[in-house]
Amino acid sequence: MDNGLPISIVIFGASGDLAQRKLVPSLFNLYRKGRMPKQFHIVGYGNTAFSDEGFRAHLEEGIRKFASFEFNEEEWDTFAPHLVYQQGRYSDLADFKNLAGFLKNWEPDSGNRIYYMATPPGVFPNIVDLLGLTGQLTENAGWRRVVIEKPFGMDLASARSLNEQIHKTLNERQIYRIDHYLGKETVQNILVTRFANTIFEPLWNRNYIDHVEITVAEQVGVEHRARFYDNVGVVRDMFQNHLLQLLTLVAMEPPASFEANALRNEKVKVLNSMRPMKAEEVARRTVRAQYKGYREEEGVNPESMTPTFAAVRMQIDNWRWQGVPFYLRSGKRLKEKLSQITIEFKEPPHMLFPSKDDRLTPNMLVLYLQPDEGIHWRFEAKVPDTIADMRSVDMEFHYADSFGKTAIPEAYERLLLDTITGDASLFTRADEVETAWGLIDPILEAWESQDQPLAFYEPGSWGPIEADDLLARDKRKWSTWDGRVE
Numbered sequence: 154m155d156n157g158l159p160i161s162i163v164i165f166g167a168s169g170d171l172a173q174r175k176l177v178p179s180l181f182n183l184y185r186k187g188r189m190p191k192q193f194h195i196v197g198y199g200n201t202a203f204s205d206e207g208f209r210a211h212l213e214e215g216i217r218k219f220a221s222f223e224f225n226e227e228e229w230d231t232f233a234p235h236l237v238y239q240q241g242r243y244s245d246l247a248d249f250k251n252l253a254g255f256l257k258n259w260e261p262d263s264g265n266r267i268y269y270m271a272t273p274p275g276v277f278p279n280i281v282d283l284l285g286l287t288g289q290l291t292e293n294a295g296w297r298r299v300v301i302e303k304p305f306g307m308d309l310a311s312a313r314s315l316n317e318q319i320h321k322t323l324n325e326r327q328i329y330r331i332d333h334y335l336g337k338e339t340v341q342n343i344l345v346t347r348f349a350n351t352i353f354e355p356l357w358n359r360n361y362i363d364h365v366e367i368t369v370a371e372q373v374g375v376e377h378r379a380r381f382y383d384n385v386g387v388v389r390d391m392f393q394n395h396l397l398q399l400l401t402l403v404a405m406e407p408p409a410s411f412e413a414n415a416l417r418n419e420k421v422k423v424l425n426s427m428r429p430m431k432a433e434e435v436a437r438r439t440v441r442a443q444y445k446g447y448r449e450e451e452g453v454n455p456e457s458m459t460p461t462f463a464a465v466r467m468q469i470d471n472w473r474w475q476g477v478p479f480y481l482r483s484g485k486r487l488k489e490k491l492s493q494i495t496i497e498f499k500e501p502p503h504m505l506f507p508s509k510d511d512r513l514t515p516n517m518l519v520l521y522l523q524p525d526e527g528i529h530w531r532f533e534a535k536v537p538d539t540i541a542d543m544r545s546v547d548m549e550f551h552y553a554d555s556f557g558k559t560a561i562p563e564a565y566e567r568l569l570l571d572t573i574t575g576d577a578s579l580f581t582r583a584d585e586v587e588t589a590w591g592l593i594d595p596i597l598e599a600w601e602s603q604d605q606p607l608a609f610y611e612p613g614s615w616g617p618i619e620a621d622d623l624l625a626r627d628k629r630k631w632s633t634w635d636g637r638v639e
């Protein structure tokens with residue numbers, strides 16, 4: 154509920170990429186749409202020296218370059234005065250006292266505060282400690298919320314200790330752990346597709362679904378993040394968070410309500426129904442691969458074993474999903490940028506029509522998350538003017554056709570607005586993050602300790618042949634990449 158108090162949004166790491174490309178463009182767009190609170194200011198905090206003017210110019214450049222909407226000088230001129238800058242270190246008590254004084258000055262009585270960690274993860278705990286020590290997390294009439302970017306830990310142990318550390322100063326309800334995939338319209342639409350329609354839910358189980366594929370393919374390589382990425386790899390970067398989040402939304406039971414904890418309880422239940430892989434299962438159920446040329450990238454160890462692609466077969470041991478494999482894959486330097494979820498249905502129980510290979514092409518529901526957002530239904534139709542020849546056809550929904558080409562906002566817009574209004578449904582809870590790590594840890598450990606071979610793939614391909622073998626072992630194939638008829 155809006156308490157009407159002024160709000161300060163403090164961005165740590167304000168001179169970095171995220172603030173320039175995503176956070177401030179999103180806040181500006183919320184402002185253009187009239188969704189920002191009446192009284193707000195955005196305080197950039199970082200090591201880099203900036204005057205307020207210099208900071209604004211740097212952000213204006215980012216908006217002109219990266220925002221999906223057209224830059225409007227007049228709107229910017231009214232928004233820019235809300236942006237101010239405070240130079241400071243992340244480990245210096247005096248600098249945090251300065252920040253506290255600066256904020257207090259702006260909100261003489263009381264105010265709401267969001268502290269956004271857009272810094273390297275190593276400094277999150279330090280920042281939270283110093284905010285606590287300088288009294289900045291103490292709620293009065295105004296609330297305090299802390300937004301934490303990923304990666305949240307490097308494994309289960311570090312995620313646990315990070316949770317313990319921040320829980321010393323913060324209550325879980327004040328913590329907003331970001332997974333930007335949850336801010337994507339098409340990802341939120343998974344729940345609407347499932348629970349606002351009657352036609353899908355009766356089929357959404359092991360009786361009708363053969364398997365589920367979740368693919369997040371990227372065309373870009375590691376770019377300027379090589380040093381960070383080489384210590385992390387694709388499983389920590391994409392699976393522990395984005396891909397497992399997608400899986401929970403596809404697999405969860407209908408929540409009792411759309412309230413944050415009701416929703417997150419159901420997601421955690423899915424993760425808890427998944428058995429962590431035993432070491433001996435990892436070789437059979439996972440593939441790790443690296444694109445050729447990765448080791449020559451600047452900042453990468455020339456002998457790096459870091460995977461830039463992985464494919465994993467997961468299973469959910471509950472009534473709804475017993476025996477239905479979930480195949481997850483993600484990689485960099487692949488042929489196209491494409492995120493999609495394919496629900497492949499079982500064959501009809503009896504073959505009534507003659508067919509060349511005695512098999513029907515399975516029905517498929519493909520949720521296109523990006524870039525051509527939409528949903529495709531694939532089913533069989535009779536080819537006209539034949540006795541009973543069949544062919545697969547598509548029924549398609551494209552966001553661009555139904556809602557317009559510019560209808561889909563940047564994921565961060567929604568997440569920032571939810572932080573301001575206090576809705577944590579699209580943020581991950583402590584137990585959720587830890588349970589997800591519990592599933593990822595055994596894979597990483599087995600890869601490292603058992604020396605599972607690293608496969609290589611051509612940049613611009615769809616990944617290594619070993620990923621095809623993973624499905625071939627189950628007598629299955631990945632659905633075609635664009636989800637259309639083969």
Ligand code: BG6
Pocket residue numbers: 371390492
């Ligand atoms: C980030 C990863 O979380 O997601 C990046 O750290 C990745 O490596 C990015 O490129 C992909 O996000 P999107 O929204 O472009 O699919």
